[in-house]
Amino acid sequence: MALPQPKQTATDARLAALDLPEGGWSAPARQSALARLQAMGLPGARDEYWKYTRPDTLVAAEAPTAAVFQGDEPLVFDGVDRLKIVFRDGVFDAEASDPLALEHIEIARLADAADIHWAQDLYGKLEENGQTPVERPLAALNTAFATDGILMRVTGKVSKPVALIYYHESETSDAILHHVVKVEEGGDVTVLENGPAAARFNKVMEVDVADGAGFHHIRAQGRDHERRAATHIFARLGTESTFKTFTLTVNGVLTRNECVVELTGDDAVCHIAGACMGDGDFHHDDTVFVTHDAVNCESRQVFKKVLRNGATGVFQGKILVKQGAQKTDGYQISQSLLLDEDSQFLAKPELEIYADDVACSHGSTSGAIDEDGLFYLRARGLPRGIAEDLLTIAFIAEAVQEIEDESLQEEIVGRVEAWLLRRRG
Amino acid sequence: MLEIKNLQVKLEEEDKQILKGVNLTVEAGKVHAIMGPNGSGKSTLSYVLSGKDGYVVTEGEATLGGEDILEMEPEERAAAGLFLAFQYPVEIPGVGNMTFLRTAVNAQRKARGDEEMSSTEFLKVVREKAKSLKIDAEMLKRPVNVGFSGGEKKRNEILQMAMLEPKMCILDETDSGLDVDAMKLVSDGVNALRDEGRGFLVITHYQRLLDHIKPDVVHIMYDGRIIKTGGPELALEVETQGYAHLIEEEA
Numbered sequence: 001m002a003l004p005q006p007k008q009t010a011t012d013a014r015l016a017a018l019d020l021p022e023g024g025w026s027a028p029a030r031q032s033a034l035a036r037l038q039a040m041g042l043p044g045a046r047d048e049y050w051k052y053t054r055p056d057t058l059v060a061a062e063a064p065t066a067a068v069f070q071g072d073e074p075l076v077f078d079g080v081d082r083l084k085i086v087f088r089d090g091v092f093d094a095e096a097s098d099p100l101a102l103e104h105i106e107i108a109r110l111a112d113a114a115d116i117h118w119a120q121d122l123y124g125k126l127e128e129n130g131q132t133p134v135e136r137p138l139a140a141l142n143t144a145f146a147t148d149g150i151l152m153r154v155t156g157k158v159s160k161p162v163a164l165i166y167y168h169e170s171e172t173s174d175a176i177l178h179h180v181v182k183v184e185e186g187g188d189v190t191v192l193e194n195g196p197a198a199a200r201f202n203k204v205m206e207v208d209v210a211d212g213a214g215f216h217h218i219r220a221q222g223r224d225h226e227r228r229a230a231t232h233i234f235a236r237l238g239t240e241s242t243f244k245t246f247t248l249t250v251n252g253v254l255t256r257n258e259c260v261v262e263l264t265g266d267d268a269v270c271h272i273a274g275a276c277m278g279d280g281d282f283h284h285d286d287t288v289f290v291t292h293d294a295v296n297c298e299s300r301q302v303f304k305k306v307l308r309n310g311a312t313g314v315f316q317g318k319i320l321v322k323q324g325a326q327k328t329d330g331y332q333i334s335q336s337l338l339l340d341e342d343s344q345f346l347a348k349p350e351l352e353i354y355a356d357d358v359a360c361s362h363g364s365t366s367g368a369i370d371e372d373g374l375f376y377l378r379a380r381g382l383p384r385g386i387a388e389d390l391l392t393i394a395f396i397a398e399a400v401q402e403i404e405d406e407s408l409q410e411e412i413v414g415r416v417e418a419w420l421l422r423r424r425g
Numbered sequence: 426m427l428e429i430k431n432l433q434v435k436l437e438e439e440d441k442q443i444l445k446g447v448n449l450t451v452e453a454g455k456v457h458a459i460m461g462p463n464g465s466g467k468s469t470l471s472y473v474l475s476g477k478d479g480y481v482v483t484e485g486e487a488t489l490g491g492e493d494i495l496e497m498e499p500e501e502r503a504a505a506g507l508f509l510a511f512q513y514p515v516e517i518p519g520v521g522n523m524t525f526l527r528t529a530v531n532a533q534r535k536a537r538g539d540e541e542m543s544s545t546e547f548l549k550v551v552r553e554k555a556k557s558l559k560i561d562a563e564m565l566k567r568p569v570n571v572g573f574s575g576g577e578k579k580r581n582e583i584l585q586m587a588m589l590e591p592k593m594c595i596l597d598e599t600d601s602g603l604d605v606d607a608m609k610l611v612s613d614g615v616n617a618l619r620d621e622g623r624g625f626l627v628i629t630h631y632q633r634l635l636d637h638i639k640p641d642v643v644h645i646m647y648d649g650r651i652i653k654t655g656g657p658e659l660a661l662e663v664e665t666q667g668y669a670h671l672i673e674e675e676a
Contacts (some may be wrong), residue, residue, distance in 0.1 A: 382505035394519025
C-alpha cells in the first residue's frame, strides 16, 4: 500500500540523508528493517500514536542544532563504581572508556563485531516484534542505520554496573545508537546510562532476559536543554525473570521514551518507572506498552512528572493481557504535579484484557502542590521554597523507589535536589 | 507572651465574619484553655495565629513577645517561637518523619541565627524525646503521619513540639481521637514542657484533657468572642451544665 504523499516525501527526504552500513553479520537485519520502515513511513503529525508529541524535528532530514551544555556540575553516577563505556556525539571513545572486560559479561562494539555473533539472532528481532500492534518507525530506522552501539552478553551475576556515558560536543551531531543486551539464564546485570548523546539522538536498546535472569536499568537524561531524543527499549522476559528500568529526565526540549515489554515466561516481573522535571520549553513523552503473554506475571508502570512554566508531559501507557495470561497482576499510575497553570499533562492510560482471572489497575492524576501539606511544613518553620522542594521530591518518591539499589536511589534524588536548588536560585 | 487585641477575622472566600473581637493575653509560664461550642471560632483563632491562608484580619492585632506576628509568614512565626499542634496533623507521603524533623529544627535554628544541629546530636536528642512519648524507631522512619493512628499522630505533634522548643504552644483539640491511655501519654508530654518561659493555649471541648493538663485560666468562646474568663472551676461548670447558661448570660 502506498504511503500518503506527505509521509512518503518526509520518509524519502530522511532516507536520502542516511547511508545503510554495508556488509557484516547485521546486514540482513538492517535490510529487513529498512524494508519495514519504507512500508510504514516515518511518523507524521496525523498519526494517532503521535497525537501529543510532534515528530517533525525527530524525523527531519537534518537535525536541529542544539547548544552544548556549559556548566561544571559533576555528572550523575560519578561516584559509583562501574565499568565505563563512553560515547561522544554517538561515537565510541576507547580512550575514555574502561577496557571492555568484566567477569560474567562479554562486551563488544556494534561497529567492531565481526563475523558470526550471538547478537545476530537478536539484533532487530525484539524491535521487529515490538512493531505490532503499534508501529514504531523510528526504531526500525534505528535498526537499519545505527552506526554504533554496545553488545552485551551476560552469563552470570556481574559484580558492578556497566555504564553507558554520553557526551554531546557538537551543536549539529545526529546520533543513532543501537544496544543489544542478552542476559542468559541466571545472569544479572545493572546498566546505567547518562548524558545527552547528541544534538539529536535516536537510541534503541534490545534486552532479552532469559529464564531466571535479571536486568536493572537506571538512566538519567539531563544537562543539555536543547537536545532532542527518541529512545526505545524493547524487552522480552523469560520465566521467573526480572526487568526493571527507571529514567530520570531533567531538561530537554523534546524527549520521547518508548518502552515495549513482552512477558513471555510465567512468573516474570517487569517494573517500568520514570520521573521527569520540566521547566519552560520542555516536552517529555513516556510511551509504554506491556504485553502479558504468560501466567502469573507482575507488571508495574510508575510515572511522575513535575512541570512548570509551560512545560508539557505526555504519558501513553498500555497493558495488554493476552488470552490465557491468567493471574496477571498489572498496575499503572501516571501522575503530574503542575506547578502553575501554563503547564500541561496529557495522559492516555489503556488496558486491554483477554483473560478472565487478572488484577489490573490504572490511574492518572494531575494536581498542584498540596496546600495543607505546605502549610504544615511551613508552620514547623520550613521556608516556602524548601517546603515545596520537599513535597516535590516526595511526589516523585514512588517512582524513585522502583530503583532497587538504595545508593542509586540516592544518586537520583541528589540530582533532583540539585535541579530544584538551581531553579530556586 | 502572646497578646491578642480586638482580633477580627473574616473568611477570604466569602463575606463571613468568624472572629468578632478576641482579646486574650497568655503570660509566660501559664496555661490558658479555650472552651466553647462547635463553630465558635476556636480553630480559626489557632489558624490565624499560625498564618494559614484563607483568612483576612480586618481589625486588631496579635503579638508574640512584643512582635507583630500577623504580618509574618508561617515559617517566620514558627522561628519566632509559635507552635500549633494540629487538630488534624497532615499526612505527607514520601517525606520521612526524621528528615522532616531535622529539616524543621535546623530551618528554625538558621532563621534565628543559631548553629545547625549535627546529625549525631540530633539523633541523640530525638531518640530520647521519642522514647518518653513511646514513639519507636519505626515510626520515626515512616513518612510523616502516613498510616499513623489518631494517637500516633498526636504523639508525633508533641514530639515536634519537644524538638522545636517553642515559646508559645497552641494545642488545637489535641484530645480529639485519643483514648484514655493516649491522652495520658500526650498530656505527660505537654506537662514535661511546662516551663516558666513558655506559654500554652489549649483548645478543647472537654474538661477531660484539663484534668491532665491543669490550666491556670479558662476562657469560654462563643460566636467569635471570649464571653467569659475564669479559673479551672469554669471548665468544671461547663462539664456539668454545658454552655447554654453561659451563652444566655452573654445575650
